[in-house]
Amino acid sequence: MIDSFDDATGNPAIGVDGSSPARQPARGFAQNACVIIPRPRPTHCRVPSRIVPLAITAFTATSALGRGRAAHGEALRSQRGGLRANDFTETPLACAIGRVDGLETLPLPGAFADYDCRNNRLAWLGIGADGFLDAARAAIERYGADRVALVLGTSTGSIGATEEAYRDLEDGRFPARLRNRVLHTPHSLGVFLETALGTRGPCITVATACSSSAKIFAQAERLLRVGLADAAILAGVDTLCGSVLFGFNALELVSPQACRPFDVARRGISIGEAAGFALLERDGAATAPRLLGYGESSDAHHMSTPHPAGLGARLALADAFARSGLTPGAIDYINLHGTATVKNDAVEAVLVADMFPAGARASSTKGFTGHTLGAAGILEAVLTLLAMEQGIVPGTLNSTAPDPVCGPQLALSNETRTIRAALTNSFGFGGNNCILAFGSGRTQ
Amino acid sequence: MARTEQGDLIVHIEGIGWWSPGVVDWSAAALLLRDGAAFPTGGNAKPAATILPPHERRRAPAPVLLACEVAAQACAMADRAAAALPCVFASMHGDLAITDELCTTLATDPLEVSPTRFHNSVHNAPAGYWTIATQCHAASSAVSAWRGSFAAGLLESAVLACVDETPVLFAAYDIAAQGALAGVIQATMPFGAALVLNAKRGPRTLATLRLHHESHAAPAAALPAAQAAFVEATPIAHSLPLFAALARANACRVQLPNGAATSLSIEVLA
Structure with a gap:
């Protein structure tokens, strides 16, 4: 489902058939956005099955x-x-x-x-x-x-x-x-x-x-x-x-x-x-939020900089969708890794702009808490569950002028929104990626 | 899913890697284990780790060389392309040499911390180097569980193999402590071992394991006296009873420490 997003070229950015099309700047991107020549999608990476939330x-x-x-x-x-x-x-x-x-x-x-x-x-x-x-x-x-x-x-x-x-x-x-x-x-x-x-x-x-x-x-x-x-x-x-x-x-x-x-x-x-x-x-009150899925992957690129095409992140995202049964259009909010390094944010911004409809909302909460490193995954999961509970998309604190590579999904200020399904992105040194999918509990 | 009615996991070993000083692969280790003979515990030899490109090999930290060496051996024996295998790397202490160097610098001149040393200090450095060298985009993990690091990593690898029905690479390693850390950490030599596990039995199956989590501690392992020094010298040697059973290729049951008061019981099925 994620393999046909490049509106400008009609090419998959990660070819399922192992092709590696040179990527043209897609609609909505600045011409100077990083030029991405993705490697082929590894054909041996199996698509995981749905999990029980x-x-x-x-x-x-x-x-x-x-x-x-x-x-x-x-x-x-x-x-x-x-x-x-x-x-x-x-x-x-x-x-x-x-x-x-x-x-x-x-x-x-x-x-x-x-x-x-x-x-x-x-x-x-x-x-x-x-x-x-x-x-x-x-x-x-x-x-x-x-x-x-x-x-x-x-x-x-x-x-x-x-x-x-x-x-x-x-x-x-x-x-x-x-x-x-x-x-x-x-x-x-x-x-x-x-x-x-x-x-x-x-x-x-x-x-x-x-x-x-x-x-x-x-x-x-x-x-x-x-x-x-x-x-x-x-x-x-x-x-x-x-x-x-x-x-x-x-x-x-x-x-x-x-x-x-x-x-x-x-x-x-x-x-x-x-x-x-x-x-x-396994079971809980209908009002309890759910872990719907997850995806884990390796960039296989560099110890301390992300893959320039976000290949590992895209694979993790594909697996999170496969395990949860969600599609990009079903995602109301994405809590981004958004560390505020030049490279992480550039790669992640392009990923979000590529993969999600304009109506999806995305933000980084690192401006609130700082990057809490090994605790960031669960801290941001908790912030995402709170955002669901409160029906707000938290803004990207301290940020006023988004990088031109960012798509319309980035929320700078708080927004009111019902969040039924959300993702959190976590990317670590060694090219270690994990994306979690959460669903809201039923409202009383 | 390869699970028995009792909730045990069944996994099949397809490849084994081993590196300890002077004993540089599984066939050499198996000979010593069969005979209950002593393992060398000293020396300055480094694992060849030829899976890493030469420029990476020259600058890679010791745990990376060790973990990549045993991981590559296990994949070669299993005849599995490393790029396709999810991998789990386990270590009780991580990079004790870098921790010593980093803490020494921080105590004297923190602004002189080396950026390379810092990014190599993460517990998943071997997983990072390994996935880069093998172009593996599958999930990779780095785990630790005190004395149970080997058992906990093995269990996680077996779980992964069973739930996602995929062969999994598991590598465990620890290096010697140095500097002031050597005064508190009991680790005086490098040792690494690796397994390729598969939930499905097949032509590559070398041995079959039935894993059971025990909610009580493991009794002290009965090992040949000649191997006592080895067990004292490196925490991953808690795995020795399993490898001895694999070397002898006879059905038996071993119990390895796992959590603070739990253990992993492993039946080696003939």
Whole structure:
């Protein structure tokens, strides 16, 4: 269904038959839009089957916008952003950050003191919001601990604790308070939450950079479909740390001001931190939103820049449509990856303009929260579910003059709209892509 | 879907890759495993990783070389084009060398962080290099699960193979800790292993596994004393009982650590 969108040439931009037509600028594009010569669609990539939708019976998020759904809903409605001037790093770095207040004075409860670090503190703060912890415990009680999976997404986990240990070395050794080995592995969040919740089902961390906590929805769906679990607790948590702030700075991808996704004057990302949670079950109230589908793919192009034709993203989109049974015309809202880097937004803008009717609405919420990296997938899933609940398309905060490659779908300001079906895009380093499809619950 | 009435998953192994110091493929490893012999645990040799183009091979981080080497071996044995296979890469620690270098730089002069080192620091760096080298556009994942990293990655790979009815590449690896991290992380040598799994039995089937998630911890594995040093030296060696069973090609059941208090029971079917 996505293979016949190029109105100008009549050519498929990704030939299903393996052809690779040179692409002419299509209607609605500036002539200087990136010239795209897509590779052939890999013929071995099988089209997946429809999946049975899963109910999202509880969800919450904590980010620079605040703790819980009400704070996030209010921020979206009132266009209140959460970015501030960087006050996190000791070495000055002129940029904006999306910081969660108060973590410095919120140690984990004594029973979990061994796991104390910024990332696990944010996880614990976040999981307590909106009654999520109670809902998770009730699911464990209802199904049995061995029937509840715990699937985590993070990019850097608690590497902040490792950085701290290196700053405070004692005779070349980690200080005693930071010698718990678990803190220095990518699964730190997983061991902490598995211990705190007492789940006994499969437990695994997905760490695929900025697609991590989108992919956990796909992984959880598979675990339920294959019968290894009856419910899955999903958590995506990433926190501010030196690695990401100075690492992205070294790649010259950090904006000196608050990020401006899709704006002609965009200059890069603003890094944020967040914790997002979702509970997936086979059945739920008719009013509960649904996970309708997902698509995962690899760009096979470059470690830190997207495929110029968005090939991986297009394949992920095709699979999300195939699994959900949706078509481009059925999508009311797309929460874009929209990091505000020059390249990501150019490729993603062309993808949206190509693939969706003019009436579809699309925006990036990174201007509100910053790019929360491994937590972005689930944070933006939660924002999308809130947008559905409230019947608003959140505007692309901080952006005023869209890049000419953007199609008419881009929403700069808030719009009122009934959202029945929505997508969220997540694209990570290593060319790792994941697109999720959500459906609204029935209104009461 | 290849699932038994008890909810177990059944998958068939079509290819096996192995690289540990001095034991550079599955046939060499199988000999040692059959005999219960000692594995070398030292040396500075690097995996050949010829699947990577020469310029990438020269600059690729150690985990990338290791993971790509074993992944390529498994695909070659399975006679499967890597481009077509969804892939799952598992590692308990990720790139311990880059973490040491990055944290050392951050502690002294954060503005000197190397951009290349940073983008190579992501846990999915091997998946990224692998998909680029093999032109694989299928789903790729990078997972971690503490001591259960091998088992959790194997289970996810088997799930993927069963629900989407596709052969799947699974590779697990860890390298040695260095610098101050070596004081807390128990990992002193590189080791990687890979499997190509298929939910369908076919002419390429080498062995068949029946996987069952256990909601209790695994008992300590009974391994030959000669292999104790190997198990101490690298977390992915938690997989050794499975590979020993595959080398001996006799029906048996092994149990590998998975979650904090759970395990993966694997029946190797004759």
